[in-house]
Amino acid sequence: MCLTPAVRTGELFDLLRDGRPWTRAQLADATGLARSTITTRIDTLMRLGLVAPFGGARSTGGRPPALFALNPTAQLVVGIDVGATHARAALTDLNGSILGEVDAQLAVADGPGPVLTWVVESVRDLLAGSERPIGDLAAIGIGLPGPVEHSTGRPINPPIMPGWDRYDVPGHLQAHYPVPVLVDNDVNIMALGERRRHLRDVDDLVLIKVATGIGAGIVSGGVLQRGAQGTAGDLGHVRVPGADDVPCRCGNTGCLEAVAAGPALAAAVRALGEQAETGGDVVELVRAGSQPAMAVVRQAGRDIGEVVATMVNLINPSVVVIGGQVAGAGEHLLAGIRESVYQRSLPLATEHLRIVTSRAGGEAAVLGASALAIEHVLSPEVVEAASEALAAADAAAEAGLQRSL
């Protein structure tokens, strides 16, 4: 790890990210940098718009302002959640506060063309609605319902996304908006969103989405775990004991999705004489008091709980959040999950374990996509690169000025 002095602008900014105001003297103390250096770098951050004077009253006449803080409104990001049959986009500031939102019924299976056209239009509409110039857009975060190679932003063999395999999602969007585009799978961003909104102090959490498919986003030690190829959290095709005769669309038998995702629950409810096409229908039946639907959901909870018990043994989270459409069945689902987990997991791992339904709900994914984009925009490396670009532009302007003299 060889730090160059230049990296210090990004690192200095890292201190300001918490939102508290700082004086130059405090920043000099905290970094060990000379006061004159601090002044230069604060100037750069102010020109980038990332930092602003705080408490304007203290800055009078020609004196430089005494306090500086992160300026959350300086730039905007858009967080986008593309699901199997719907999509949602939210414009937020650098605090993740939502300034505008749009959604649409949209099939991801229609392919990247129609879906990304909707994304491009939504970003434009959200910016127009906020009356902010396009230059204020700093990044786009987007979640897709399948495995994504996070480093390139390309979906890899996504089972329910025909036409998307290795599609250059960032390239497509960057033809319209020349900003960083961060892509991840929908469940990872849900975990980020739930944590950002409701579980900020929880460093070890698992979010399990139960909808048309089943997947998990894992945060350990405060860090989203993507694994070596970005496929961590692939819960849907873990084998459930006792379900060996149930075929799955993946070609194996006994997968969790084959017994506990929305379509399986609807089929089980139909077999008991009720009408249901989707997991959402099953949730409606549960809410209406249908005994067969309640029994089906509780059994699905036990099956999900078998795999959650394994996750608890292997990963030892302190909170397991159940999200996605089927989480709407609430306590009926949680009771089944808890039943299996408390029976199968190590007592030490369950002693302080909380198993809850998502509170961010339908907004978890857009909030997480926005968080992914904000993390990137505010990272020391990106702030540093912006500072260097500004210095290079200054140098070029200076050289031009000298030639013209």
Next chain:
Amino acid sequence: MCLTPAVRTGELFDLLRDGRPWTRAQLADATGLARSTITTRIDTLMRLGLVAPFGGARSTGGRPPALFALNPTAQLVVGIDVGATHARAALTDLNGSILGEVDAQLAVADGPGPVLTWVVESVRDLLAGSERPIGDLAAIGIGLPGPVEHSTGRPINPPIMPGWDRYDVPGHLQAHYPVPVLVDNDVNIMALGERRRHLRDVDDLVLIKVATGIGAGIVSGGVLQRGAQGTAGDLGHVRVPGADDVPCRCGNTGCLEAVAAGPALAAAVRALGEQAETGGDVVELVRAGSQPAMAVVRQAGRDIGEVVATMVNLINPSVVVIGGQVAGAGEHLLAGIRESVYQRSLPLATEHLRIVTSRAGGEAAVLGASALAIEHVLSPEVVEAASEALAAADAAAEAGLQRSL
């Protein structure tokens, strides 16, 4: 995150930890600190013995040495591996090079008294054998065969360690050696040791120990994953599909340990007419060409593979290392594991996956215990605390001097 200027000694040292030599000018460039500050802090690190002049030839006469580097021989640590029926201790320098080793047949079930007495004597004997003073001992790392609360160093409800529950292991050892004592479970330290010795560039690995019990150490993104309560990697009591009728000593049925750990393999081999008491006996039979033993090991591989497949789906490591006594069965075991994993795991997660037996073998655990201790000794926080203690001692000496004048 509020860095005080004082923290910079630890951070400066962080640059030197890679072992390469640095000049004062390079260190000033890399940190942005003034040259005079670098000189003061290098002086502190040299007084602590952690940094030494490098390439003595360049330092002539009264001139200060031009190059500085980590001094790996400055301090020593002892890594200790306590297994169910054996124990081993190794004295290493700060590079993890082994300077001396002792081992013993020792039952952890005898309780903390006899076991820790052996540890205390072994540390004394190893130091005596190295002809280094006791003051050179910087820390002790120790692995125990059960769940450990890493923050306090206390075993928590360890199933095969009667008398150890919540025992203050660091306190016991610190009554003899006033140094930091780091305690972790045996499988976590094996993962650290295997990585340090053979897989330095692998950031996502799982080490699975198959012996009297079965457990896993998980490294993700280069960080050992302990989970919220330190129980991550508890593989032994995950339910194996198809083994529902097999009772486990934990009270549940179908646990991986009940079908694939050493005692289960020995029982299965006996049922086929061979003689075996332990997993080690089964490995001997496999090596001698016993068909029944080979069949039993291969089936154990398939059962372990079912759970490894789940780990691959959930965690997405790039290397799975099989260690412990039963790993001696080599390809017979690996073939069964691979069979299940390639059938059950997502293709993207297995595309670049390697499944191998441990190369560090019997030394993985002591190397990992030593690595745990070294990590602590060389951490910026600990180096900083040592610097501050030195400064306080200087100030006290100065005050004493002034009084005596």
